[in-house]
Amino acid sequence: MNIAVIGAGYVGLVTGACFAELGNHVTCIDVNTQKIANLKQGILPIYEPGLDAMVITNMQQGRLHFATSLTELDAQASVIFIAVGTPSDKDGSADIKYVLEAARNIGAYITQDCVIVDKSTVPVGMADQVENIIKQELAKRSLNVSFNVVSNPEFLREGAAIEDFMRPDRVIIGLSSDNAKALMLDLYLPILRSPERIYFMNVKDAEMTKYAANAMLATRISFMNEMSVLCERMGVDIENVRIGIGSDSRIGPAALNAGCGYGGSCFPKDVRALVKMAEKHGVTPVMLNAVEQRNASQKLLLSERMTHLFGEDLTGIVVGVWGLSFKPGTDDMRESPAIVLIEEVIKRGARVQAYDPAAMPVARETLPDQWFRSGQLALAEHQYGALQDVDALALITEWKPFCYPDIAAMKNLMRKPIILDGRNQYDPRQIRDAGFEYYGIGR
Ligand SMILES: NC(=O)c1ccc[n+]([C@@H]2O[C@H](COP(=O)([O-])OP(=O)(O)OC[C@H]3O[C@@H](n4cnc5c(N)ncnc54)[C@H](O)[C@@H]3O)[C@@H](O)[C@H]2O)c1
Structure with a gap:
């Protein structure tokens, strides 16, 4: 053809x-x-x-x-x-x-x-x-x-x-x-x-199917993110809850990972577009608005954790960031939670050292040049290079090389052994036993 x-x-x-x-x-x-x-x-x-x-x-x-x-x-x-x-x-x-x-x-x-x-x-x-x-x-x-x-x-x-x-x-x-x-x-x-x-x-049914599919996936993620905040307050591990509910055949395991928010070129814009379509047709999109709102607060969780740990003024604090793309396997940074974290901590005076296996050329091209010129943001050549003398590491994207890192090397490189695991990649007990302070999402 x-x-x-x-x-x-x-x-x-x-x-x-x-x-x-x-x-x-x-x-x-x-x-x-x-x-x-x-x-x-x-x-x-x-x-x-x-x-x-x-x-x-x-x-x-x-x-x-x-x-x-x-x-x-x-x-x-x-x-x-x-x-x-x-x-x-x-x-x-x-x-x-x-x-x-x-x-x-x-x-x-x-x-x-x-x-x-x-x-x-x-x-x-x-x-x-x-x-x-x-x-x-x-x-x-x-x-x-x-x-x-x-x-x-x-x-x-x-x-x-x-x-x-x-x-x-x-x-x-x-x-x-x-x-x-x-x-x-x-x-x-x-x-x-x-x-x-x-x-x-019908044509219109197909057009709506796409929006409904993305909105459903975003809803599941935001639902789990909301549960994770509640779990954390109540001493419950969201990871066990995820496994527990995901094994229910009526629910299934997909799109149930709690984390530091969804990004990308589709979920955020498609949920917003569906909100506008609903409003245009006189429907108040109660659920879709909540999905959006939860995602926006979720993207702020890691920077809020930084201010809990170090105070509102982050001057002198160096933050290591692993992962810039909105998900592993792509260099797409559109609406990535990494952008929100970096912006929030830089605003409060911190310096950031980031590494991503694929997205660094995109980061150089799309993030404000001022951040690079002022030295507030540096891109490391290696994942461990991003850890040199940092006060905390934030894991944003669960790329494979970040999943089983050399813990001893990390401890030697970091000024303070603090890990903020935005994707619940690590076993908290293992990380804590290695002498780190560990903060996951809803654990
Ligand atoms: N990226 C995804 O994962 C994904 C998945 C499913 C659906 N979608 C949807 O698919 C569509 C495309 O998304 P994308 O991520 O590929 O976008 P993109 O931004 O990566 O690519 C769009 C391309 O279209 C080109 N373009 C714009 N106007 C043009 C014109 N008049 N003639 C020729 N080229 C033109 C742009 O230069 C650009 O290269 C969007 O509606 C998106 O929501 C994206």
Whole structure:
């Protein structure tokens, strides 16, 4: 099949590379000319395990191409994916300008019948807007092209994106045309092998399914975070409670880890966008607001712990930070709890030494330059380098190399043996027996 993917970010690049890997002819298009120039040389804009090898192999095999506009395509695409960003707008609603622009580009380009597949997470009703824009553009060219707009929300997790794409739990497809249905089946059957796990529904139902899924996961995390605060006050270990309730088949173990808050490019913005959708339709989103509120306070827990330990004024205190990305396996720092911690302690006068296995180039590029120039934030070359003479270590991201560290080396390097475990990675007794002060989340 000939496929075009508009947007070569996390979702677009994984979608393009995986469909190419399955034998399709794919062109990924992005307005970021530097990104496309790099991709053409095999340089990827993101860290995602296994993606670079897949991109390079498929480029070499002539199945995967990169371009800066649809007009560069030499072949006509029968499927065009929209995978551009939908970040939060100022008021928290989804900013749909990139999707609208992609729709205009499609309308100005297509010359033959095709299916437009929206993979971006978009507000309910967006497919109708995309359809109208494409029709307007076609009318300007007096062209009569038949097309369908399909909603196919993406559920991949950064850090496990290829596995999730190639072996999804299910594929959700919202559509209203039999032709589009046949084409989507052709596209996805090589991945799913059997059609039972492809759920066809109305377009709006599919659009809402994506928001509801992310909101549900965020709710479970915020629920556990709230429980963790209560557990800590009452001398209960949230980790045992997690195992206890996660083993209930009605509950299940996923997304029950208490911690220093969720971040990333999806949960925060999608919960906020759903709040705005609810308000727009006269529904007070009591639960969603609480989910957000709990997450915001959870992100402050570690800096509050620092002030309990060292006082409001942190001048002279050095904080070691392990992990900057919002989760392991990615260099994505969007809305990472690490940013909140670093900002809060720097505000109170502390210095920070941080290390992350993948996200340090992103940190250098996205965190305020002033922090680096003033020496308030330094990036260490090694995880133990971040511990030299620190008064406390905050573990933010549970990257594997942080899970079984050299405790003796840590003790030697740190000025004070204090560990704030934002992801409940360590056994408190073991750490305390080694002579550390240990603070987890809800333990
Ligand atoms: N990142 C995830 O884990 C994930 C998972 C599921 C769904 N999603 C959703 O998928 C969508 C994309 O997310 P992402 O993380 O890949 O975003 P991203 O920011 O990594 O990438 C978006 C890309 O689109 C490009 N772009 C913007 N306008 C364009 C245009 N008119 N033409 C061509 N390219 C254009 C940008 O330059 C950028 O490279 C969002 O709606 C997001 O909510 C993301």
